[in-house]
Amino acid sequence: MIITAWSALSPYGTDDQDFAQGTVSGRPLPDGPRPVPDFEPREFLGQQGTRAMSRATALSVATAARLLTEDDDRARTGLVLGTTNGSAQNILDVNRASLQRGKPYHIQPTVIQNAAMNSVASQTALWHGLRGPNATLAGGRSTGLSALGYCRRLLLTGRADTLLAGAAEELTEARTWVGDGTAPLAEGCALVRLERSASDGLAEVLAVASVVAVDGDLGTAVLKAADRVLTRTSPDRVWAAVGSGTSDDAESKALATVCPEATVLPPLTESLGQVHAASGPFQLAAVLSHAAASGPAERFALLTSAEPQGIAAAAVLRVKGETVVV
Structure with missing residues (x-):
């Protein structure tokens, strides 16, 4: 499975180059909540159809637009999008309206749709x-x-020719209530374009694995997931490793253990902020940005994500190191 392009709307800016330069240079962002600056849905998408659109939807629609071409067969193009729990703001709005209004049909349909x-x-x-x-x-x-x-299963079974994969998180008042205080809350959307095969791809996804930490030991779960994907290459060939950045150092210790010779890139929570479900897609964009900045050369990269609720995931990429910004 080949990554042929990526795009990101992030606290660094509304342009892909903003994210690439920001993440490679480590440019610090302001303290406090970190929205996507200057992102107004109606300015990006127009007036029609955006009045009742949630911010997460607007971020996703705008990002996806950059990865689609007129030549794409839309009947064979799909989307796999990640989330934490949907739009927390709209879910709470529906709950509030259901308690304050006398009948269910008094709730605006658009609010229910976005929830x-x-x-x-x-x-x-x-x-x-x-x-x-x-x-x-x-x-x-x-x-x-x-x-x-x-996505890999969908492509291998012929369900689609092209897939967009990633996640979007919005910065709303409701979402601030779920912050754990370990990093500033941030919003954004990052997507990658995936095809089963392509001659001009940016990177090949060699393996993906996930492990459930039944005993609550996330560090061991990360190690297991990493060991599974590294069967496609040897740890000493891994050029860079990047984790999602959990509230403790279990993930970083696991990366140092499994790939001691690799360059460990800063987790996105340190540079970008807490983007929850969008952590993985932003990690992909960050690895591709660092590879492009290092010049064209074949490299292997290890990515891990650890969810404190008990899920660890890992992926290994073969990166070409060519121009990656759409």
């Missing part, structure tokens, strides 16, 4: 006319890497 967990993926597909597989995965920080495994 559905698969709303962002569905509306993104409808906006762009994508009629291939459409799926929403909810697995916290591990979602992005798990989505790669899901």
Whole structure:
């Protein structure tokens, strides 16, 4: 499975180059909540159809637009999008309205629509006319890497020719209530374009694995997931490793153990902020950005994500190190 392109709307800016330069240079962001600067849905997407659109949907629609071409067969193009629990703001809005208003039909339909967990993926597909597989995965920080495994199965079984995979998280008042204080809350959307084969791809996804930490030992779960994907290459060939950045150092210790010779890139929580389900897709974009900045050369990269609720995921890429910005 080949990554042929990526795109990201992030606290670094609305341009892919903003993210690439920011993450490679380690440019610090302001303290406090970190929205995507200067992102106004109506300015990016127009007036029609955006009035009742959630911010997460707008981020997803705008990012997906950069990865689609006029030549794409939309009937064979799908979308696999990650989330933590959907739009927390719209879910709470529905709950509030159901208690404050006398009848269920007094609640605005658009509010109910945006509260559905698969709303962002569905509306993104409808906006762009994508009629291939459409799926929403909810697995916290591990979602992005798990989505790669899901997409791989879809492509290998011939369900689609092209897939967009990633995640979107919005910065709303409701989401601030779930912050754990370990890093500033941030929003954004990162997507990669995946094809079964391509001669001009940026990187090949060699393996993806996920492990459930039944005993609560996330460090061991990360080690197991990493060992599974590294069967496709040897640890001493890994050029860079990057983790999602959990509240403790279990993940970073696991990376240092399994790939002691690799360059460990800063976790996204340190540079970008807490983007929850979007951690994995932003990790992919960060690895590709670092590879491009290092010059063209074949490299192997290890990515891990650890969700404190007990899920660890890992992926290994063979990166070409060519220009990666769409």
